[in-house]
Amino acid sequence: MAIQRDEAFVLKRVPLRETSLLLTLFTRGAGKIRGLVKGVRKEKNSLAARFEPFTHLSITYYEKLKSDTHLISDSTVLNSYSFLRSRLDLFAYASYLMELVDALFGVHDSYPDVFDLISDSYRFLQDGTPSHVVRVFEIKVLEKAGLLPILTQCALCGKSDLEKAFFSPKQGGIICKVCDSRESGTIRISSGTIKSLLYFMRTTLEQAVKLQLGIQTQKELERIAHLFFQYRLEHPLRSFHFLSEIRPVLR
Ligand SMILES: [Zn+2]
Numbered sequence: 526m527a528i529q530r531d532e533a534f535v536l537k538r539v540p541l542r543e544t545s546l547l548l549t550l551f552t553r554g555a556g557k558i559r560g561l562v563k564g565v566r567k568e569k570n571s572l573a574a575r576f577e578p579f580t581h582l583s584i585t586y587y588e589k590l591k592s593d594t595h596l597i598s599d600s601t602v603l604n605s606y607s608f609l610r611s612r613l614d615l616f617a618y619a620s621y622l623m624e625l626v627d628a629l630f631g632v633h634d635s636y637p638d639v640f641d642l643i644s645d646s647y648r649f650l651q652d653g654t655p656s657h658v659v660r661v662f663e664i665k666v667l668e669k670a671g672l673l674p675i676l677t678q679c680a681l682c683g684k685s686d687l688e689k690a691f692f693s694p695k696q697g698g699i700i701c702k703v704c705d706s707r708e709s710g711t712i713r714i715s716s717g718t719i720k721s722l723l724y725f726m727r728t729t730l731e732q733a734v735k736l737q738l739g740i741q742t743q744k745e746l747e748r749i750a751h752l753f754f755q756y757r758l759e760h761p762l763r764s765f766h767f768l769s770e771i772r773p774v775l776r
Pocket residue numbers: 679680681682683684700701702703704705
């Protein structure tokens with residue numbers, strides 16, 4: 526067993542027996558890991574509060590080579606990001622980001638850029654337009670996972686400068702009118718939406734979240750994201766459903 530020290534974000538936590546927590550963490554050095562914390566409810570100032578979702582921690586853990594789950598022996602809160610748990614919309618958006626990271630990355634693949642992307646996105650959730658931040662996050666995180674959609678030419682025949690384009694989750698990008706006639710499960714994608722997505726890809730998170738988006742573009746981006754993840758991920762994203770459920774309440 527090797528002792529590791531790292532920084533981590535809490536993606537998920539599940540109570541285990543009386544006094545333990547099973548955590549899914551995203552660490553700076555080792556990517557996604559699973560960690561077990563023991564004795565959480567024995568202590569007076571419950572340790573459990575420290576492991577709320579979204580929390581940024583410094584952790585020490587014993588790396589178990591024969592198991593996917595490591596034993597967390599020490600932890601300190603670096604930033605609790607409590608504002609993300611104080612508003613329903615922010616909680617829903619941040620949950621979506623965490624669920625997406627959990628779904629896209631396997632255990633022990635190191636992605637330090639994703640770690641920074643999470644902390645930057647948290648900051649913009651507070652300062653910017655949350656619904657917009659998640660759209661940019663989707664593109665940035667897909668880029669890190671090597672799953673960026675093809676948006677500059679037809680993903681099937683390679684034709685560029687498409688007058689009319691369709692989004693195909695199966696082909697992982699846009700396709701032309703001719704190819705679309707042979708495909709199923711596609712939706713129309715406007716040139717404005719394609720331009721916005723390309724802008725997200727080519728600029729920094731900070732620049733991308735400042736782009737002004739019309740209502741139609743926002744709706745289209747969300748529909749495309751939903752379709753894409755539904756097709757690409759093993760399980761449907763529960764937080765995506767949650768977000769659409771609470772939307773009427775937020776207006
Ligand atoms: Zn084509």
